[in-house]
Amino acid sequence: MTELDLWLLPLLMALLVGVLCPVTGTLLVTQRRVLQANLISHAVLPGVAVAVALGVDPAIGGVLSGLLGSLLAERLQRGQSAGQEAVINTVLAGFLGLGVLLIPLLNLRLDLEGLLFGDLLIVDWSDLTRVLVAAAAMALLLLTRYRQLVFLGVDPEGAQASGLPVRSLQLLQALVTSMVIVSAMAAVGVILVIGLLCAPVLPGLRRVGSLRAAMVQSACVGLAVSAIGFLLAVPLNLPPGPLIGVVCMALLCLPKLKLAP
Amino acid sequence: MGGAPLVADSVSAAFDNRVVLQEVSLTLQPGTLTALVGANGAGKSTLLHLLQGQLSPTGGQVLCDGVPVQMCRDQVVLMPQRGRIDWSFPITVREFVDLGSVPSRSYGCCDRDAALQRVGLTALAGRRLDALSGGQQQRALLARAIVQPSRVLLLDEPCAAIDPPSRAQLLRLMRQLADAGQTLLVSSHDWGSALDQYDRVIVLDGRVLADGSPDQIRHRLGDQLDPGAHCHD
Numbered sequence: 001m002t003e004l005d006l007w008l009l010p011l012l013m014a015l016l017v018g019v020l021c022p023v024t025g026t027l028l029v030t031q032r033r034v035l036q037a038n039l040i041s042h043a044v045l046p047g048v049a050v051a052v053a054l055g056v057d058p059a060i061g062g063v064l065s066g067l068l069g070s071l072l073a074e075r076l077q078r079g080q081s082a083g084q085e086a087v088i089n090t091v092l093a094g095f096l097g098l099g100v101l102l103i104p105l106l107n108l109r110l111d112l113e114g115l116l117f118g119d120l121l122i123v124d125w126s127d128l129t130r131v132l133v134a135a136a137a138m139a140l141l142l143l144t145r146y147r148q149l150v151f152l153g154v155d156p157e158g159a160q161a162s163g164l165p166v167r168s169l170q171l172l173q174a175l176v177t178s179m180v181i182v183s184a185m186a187a188v189g190v191i192l193v194i195g196l197l198c199a200p201v202l203p204g205l206r207r208v209g210s211l212r213a214a215m216v217q218s219a220c221v222g223l224a225v226s227a228i229g230f231l232l233a234v235p236l237n238l239p240p241g242p243l244i245g246v247v248c249m250a251l252l253c254l255p256k257l258k259l260a261p
Numbered sequence: 262m263g264g265a266p267l268v269a270d271s272v273s274a275a276f277d278n279r280v281v282l283q284e285v286s287l288t289l290q291p292g293t294l295t296a297l298v299g300a301n302g303a304g305k306s307t308l309l310h311l312l313q314g315q316l317s318p319t320g321g322q323v324l325c326d327g328v329p330v331q332m333c334r335d336q337v338v339l340m341p342q343r344g345r346i347d348w349s350f351p352i353t354v355r356e357f358v359d360l361g362s363v364p365s366r367s368y369g370c371c372d373r374d375a376a377l378q379r380v381g382l383t384a385l386a387g388r389r390l391d392a393l394s395g396g397q398q399q400r401a402l403l404a405r406a407i408v409q410p411s412r413v414l415l416l417d418e419p420c421a422a423i424d425p426p427s428r429a430q431l432l433r434l435m436r437q438l439a440d441a442g443q444t445l446l447v448s449s450h451d452w453g454s455a456l457d458q459y460d461r462v463i464v465l466d467g468r469v470l471a472d473g474s475p476d477q478i479r480h481r482l483g484d485q486l487d488p489g490a491h492c493h494d
Contacts, residue, residue: 151360154350214351
């Protein structure tokens with residue numbers, strides 16, 4: 001591994017994930033689907049384990065498993081006017097538990113801590129490629145379906161009534177969300193990715209006049225959060241993933257501290 | 262505008278084995294402004310959703326142009342209740358109204374800017390949706406609805422929780438649309454003494470209790486009519 005790979009690659013990865021996750025998160029936050037994203041992030045684990053056991057790219061297994069978890073929760077939610085969050089969280093725990101169990105059952109050599117919390121310092125070019133593929137998928141989704149996604153966010157029933165293909169749009173979005181989460185796994189892990197999906201979106205959401213502007217703003221904030229987390233990790237000799245998670249929380253706390261007397 | 266009417270033929274609906282609508286029949290003629298009044302839980306919203314094709318009846322059928330409404334849903338636009346919209350979504354009034362052209366990629370009675378002008382929101386077009394008052398938000402909803410090319414406009418409680426001047430303005434707009442040939446059905450749980458500006462009033466309570474001109478309804482139900490605010494002061 002060259003000196004370039006040692007520092008530049010993790011930094012590049014942190015910055016790319018720092019942009020891509022908040023852009024994805026803007027869609028999720030404005031559509032109030034953060035819980036579904038959290039479910040997907042936990043549900044990727046069994047797919048990763050099975051893919052590794054089969055010798056397939058773990059990203060493929062993770063994306064499929066994340067989608068499967070999302071679909072299962074959706075199915076179980078039907079007819080449950082109350083307790084929908086309970087269903088999602090139960091499926092989330094079930095998939096996470098299954099993933100943890102599969103590692104010893106399949107006799108796999110998997111760094112569970114790295115999967116859950118990320119390990120930026122060991123990322124390689126294949127991890128970076130996954131992020132670029134997920135970014136391309138997100139860009140394609142936005143370029144071809146932007147106005148439909150806006151309609152879905154502001155008035156889901158109206159979008160349905162207007163004849164928009166709401167179901168396939170939601171599936172497409174769940175697929176791209178899975179790809180983004182799996183691609184960010186190496187950087188911040190499946191547990192911490194939710195912070196990077198949500199926190200950079202919130203500070204400016206009330207001020208912007210469009211979803212597009214919200215995405216640009218959250219991407220800028222996410223970039224700063226990732227850079228700060230990574231750059232603090234080096235001198236403090238701490239893992240960057242958890243540090244980025246802490247910076248995300250600090251981002252939400254700062255305005256409150258400022259307002260305090 | 263104009264052409265074949267929207268017809269509900271003995272339509273029934275039930276949820277969780279609870280009957281909400283029972284053999285409701287009505288025919289909406291082109292270019293008419295009809296009030297659909299009834300108490301909360303009378304089945305008004307359910308009927309509107311059936312007429313738009315979003316729900317399927319448990320009995321009977323809804324026909325548009327003589328064919329099942331599911332085959333021509335683009336001809337029937339439903340303006341939802343305010344509570345169905347996420348008003349905090351980051352979007353300007355202009356972009357929100359323009360969403361009306363998303364499904365068909367074409368415009369109805371007017372394009373976005375003309376619709377904004379018609380509802381008197383041109384000056385506020387660049388504002389965020391959540392910066393508008395309740396009445397202005399209702400007008401933005403109406404503008405989005407008229408941007409969609411359609412024959413029938415179903416409005417679900419458009420006058421709920423807005424001030425009297427805004428109600429009067431909304432009613433004027435609806436009257437203009439009907440005079441221009443659009444078919445409008447407007448629901449409300451209020452039924453005031455001033456329903457005269459409607460061509461027709463349908464009173465609903467799970468089934469059609471009365472159907473006729475405002476005068477006929479007043480004579481028939483007289484004492485049962487509370488002074489309310491069905492898009493009036």
